[in-house]
Amino acid sequence: MADPKGFLTTPRRLPPRRPVDERVRDWDEVPAPGGLLPIINAQAGRCMDCGIPFCHEGCPLGNLIPEWNDLVSRDGWLRASERLHATNNFPEFTGRLCPAPCESACVLAINQPAVTIKNVEVAIADRAWESGHVTPKPPDRLSGRTVAVIGSGPAGLAAAQQLTRAGHTVAVYERDDRAGGLLRYGIPEFKMEKRHLDRRLEQMRAEGTKFRTGVDVGTDMDAAELRARYDAVVIAVGARAWRELPVPGRELAGIHQAMEYLPMANRVLEGDYARPPITAEGKHVVIVGGGDTGADCLGTVLRQGAASVTQLDIHPRPGDERAEGEPWPTYPKIYRMSAAHEEARELSASPEADVDARVFSATTVRFEGTAPDVERPHGGVRALHLVGARADGDPGPGTERVLRADLVLLALGFRGPERDGGLIDQLGLELDERGTVARDASFATSADGVFVAGDAGRGQSLIVWAIAEGRSAAAAVDRYLAGSTTLPAPVGPTDLPMTA
Numbered sequence: 001m002a003d004p005k006g007f008l009t010t011p012r013r014l015p016p017r018r019p020v021d022e023r024v025r026d027w028d029e030v031p032a033p034g035g036l037l038p039i040i041n042a043q044a045g046r047c048m049d050c051g052i053p054f055c056h057e058g059c060p061l062g063n064l065i066p067e068w069n070d071l072v073s074r075d076g077w078l079r080a081s082e083r084l085h086a087t088n089n090f091p092e093f094t095g096r097l098c099p100a101p102c103e104s105a106c107v108l109a110i111n112q113p114a115v116t117i118k119n120v121e122v123a124i125a126d127r128a129w130e131s132g133h134v135t136p137k138p139p140d141r142l143s144g145r146t147v148a149v150i151g152s153g154p155a156g157l158a159a160a161q162q163l164t165r166a167g168h169t170v171a172v173y174e175r176d177d178r179a180g181g182l183l184r185y186g187i188p189e190f191k192m193e194k195r196h197l198d199r200r201l202e203q204m205r206a207e208g209t210k211f212r213t214g215v216d217v218g219t220d221m222d223a224a225e226l227r228a229r230y231d232a233v234v235i236a237v238g239a240r241a242w243r244e245l246p247v248p249g250r251e252l253a254g255i256h257q258a259m260e261y262l263p264m265a266n267r268v269l270e271g272d273y274a275r276p277p278i279t280a281e282g283k284h285v286v287i288v289g290g291g292d293t294g295a296d297c298l299g300t301v302l303r304q305g306a307a308s309v310t311q312l313d314i315h316p317r318p319g320d321e322r323a324e325g326e327p328w329p330t331y332p333k334i335y336r337m338s339a340a341h342e343e344a345r346e347l348s349a350s351p352e353a354d355v356d357a358r359v360f361s362a363t364t365v366r367f368e369g370t371a372p373d374v375e376r377p378h379g380g381v382r383a384l385h386l387v388g389a390r391a392d393g394d395p396g397p398g399t400e401r402v403l404r405a406d407l408v409l410l411a412l413g414f415r416g417p418e419r420d421g422g423l424i425d426q427l428g429l430e431l432d433e434r435g436t437v438a439r440d441a442s443f444a445t446s447a448d449g450v451f452v453a454g455d456a457g458r459g460q461s462l463i464v465w466a467i468a469e470g471r472s473a474a475a476a477v478d479r480y481l482a483g484s485t486t487l488p489a490p491v492g493p494t495d496l497p498m499t500a
Contacts, residue, residue: 003073006045012113013039017339020346024302027189027269029096030339040123043116044072050107054329055117057498058105060468061087061094062490065102065117072120081128084121087490089158089467090200092129093183095122096192098464099292101497105329129199136206139167145481148173148230150217150423153181154463155454156236157204158470159477162487163234164209166478172209173226175216178270181238185263188296190303190339194269218423227427232449232477235429235437236470239455241419243412245288249367254381258293258411265300280306284404286384287311288364289411292338297409298357299340302347309344309357310403314389317360330500361396363389367408381405417456434459439493443473444480451477457493465491 003010015035017023023030047069055065064083071080084091095118106114128134145168149160152174164170178184180197205211217223227233242257244250256278264276280301287297290313301309322332337345344357364386369379388399416435417424424431430438430446436459437452439445445452453473454466468491475487 003045006042006073007048007108007112007115010042010046012046012116013043014116015039015119017342020343023190023339024343024347027303029193030190036119036123037127040120041073041075044069044120046108046115047073048108052107054105054107055102055115058329058331059102060465060491060495060497061471063087063102063121068124069115069117069120072124077124077127077131078133080124081133084124085128085134087488088121089161089471090154091121092125092196092200093154093192094464094467095119095125096196097187098462099331101331101462101464104331105498107329110328134203136203137165138207139165141167142169143167143482145169145231146171146229147232147234147477147481148226149234149236150223150226151181151236151238151454151456152179152211152213153183153236153238153454153466155238155456155466155470155473156181156234157200158467159234159236159453159474160209160470161204161207162471162474163477164204164207166474166482166485166487168231168478168481170209171230172211173215173217173221174211174213175220177214179211179213185266186259186293186296187266188262188300189266189269190299191296194266216421218421218426223423223426227447227450231481232451233427234473234477235417235423235427235445235450235452235456236454236473237417237423237456239414239416239436239460241415241417241435242410243415245364245410245412247364247366249369249381251378252367252369252381253376253378254406255367255408255410258287258289258297258409261409262293262296262300265304276304278407280304280309280407282307283406285309285407285409286403286405287409287411288384289313289409289413290315290358290360291411291413293413294409294411295338295340297411298344299338301409302340302343306407308404311344311358312362312364312386313358313360314363315360316389316391326500330498359386361389362386362401363395365395367405368402381408384408414455414460416459441492441494442476442479443469443493444476449480451480465497469493 016032049066068080068083100118103114147170149156149172160170285306287294318335326332366385368383372379384403384405387395432438443451453469472489475489478485
């Protein structure tokens with residue numbers, strides 16, 4: 001513990017963000033460059049090095065948080081990187097994208113602002129790359145065993161890297177033209193620039209992992225034939241079956257799923273489009289869904305130059321403090337403002353607009369459209385009708401509203417893995433009652449030698465859980481192939497986040 005009184009004398013500080021009027025004109029990451037390093041040593045020194053560090057319980061990876069906090073506070077960056085990478089394959093991803101349940105579980109957070117664990121993590125990772133400390137770690141020898149990983153999101157990449165380093169020959173199959181899954185095409189550039197992903201993929205290639213992009217297993221290739229070619233298979237295709245909004249007018253043109261819209265914006269930055277086929281430029285936009293995906297849509301819409309934007313959340317506005325039924329160290333449902341909401345609030349020119357473009361307790365009841373024409377045989381959306389949602393789920397009387405809408409984006413979450421590609425049927429996999437791939441205590445599916453990791457088995461979850469599951473599934477596969485394993489398994493398939 002570098003400073004025994006650090007948590008008493010040093011206030012919590014976050015790195016500055018770039019000015020709103022600057023950052024909405026580009027796609028660079030929101031934090032101001034170089035803003036972390038001047039403050040991060042003192043922030044790490046706020047860690048109390050608890051005898052029982054509950055931050056470990058909040059993080060499914062079991063990150064050694066007090067250890068690398070102490071090292072950073074003493075400028076021990078190399079050793080901090082070693083301790084961080086001991087439990088996390090991709091800390092620069094989680095340090096940017098994870099909502100940090102570890103901070104909610106920080107003991108200091110019982111009565112003070114938590115340690116900025118997430119910022120310390122990303123500072124260590126970025127410093128390690130800049131200093132050349134992140135290098136390929138190929139295995140000393142090969143096992144002679146082969147593994148196919150289907151899906152290149154965080155779970156698939158973590159499983160592939162662990163298995164490659166264990167000496168197995170691993171090939172990752174990805175249906176998109178580039179590896180990364182939703183890290184590539186679902187996460188906007190302003191939240192994580194794709195250079196961070198690209199350099200990790202290069203590290204993995206240098207270690208021996210092979211990538212087969214543009215191959216949709218189950219459609220382009222029979223999944224059963226793929227299984228016959230490899231000693232084991234890991235399914236890490238995520239939960240990409242999106243939830244629908246079955247209300248009158250859904251068939252109107254101009255209503256799109258968030259995961260139809262967001263990838264197109266990212267593909268512009270990849271050079272695939274000069275202008276995205278679906279754009280918010282000059283349009284009045286309504287986003288249905290109040291979660292992180294909705295916030296991603298919000299930030300993207302603002303950068304594309306929308307005329308106006310409103311985000312609807314069916315839930316009531318959370319409180320600013322923990323509710324009595326959500327005690328420490330659980331992750332609380334409190335009012336949070338993302339960078340995108342901050343941007344919307346500052347850019348809002350209408351005095352009647354919600355302070356940050358959000359409308360809570362709102363239920364969409366129908367869409368109103370224009371007359372059909374040749375280009376839009378069902379007509380195009382022009383308005384969204386909503387009512388206020390009460391706690392019992394019934395619409396509140398007298399709460400009807402009509403919002404102008406030229407573009408509607410549905411960000412309602414996901415039900416589980418997609419079923420229409422043939423992968424599940426060709427392998428003969430059983431599904432559980434939630435529609436996710438059924439698995440036993442060792443991440444094994446109903447098909448011999450086939451394992452599942454990440455959202456395909458867990459359901460929609462966080463990136464930190466995906467990486468933890470990828471590591472655990474890799475340990476299970478290694479044990480299946482070699483009879484034993486030394487790979488870490490931080491979580492089990494039925495482990496759950498801490499909840500009240």
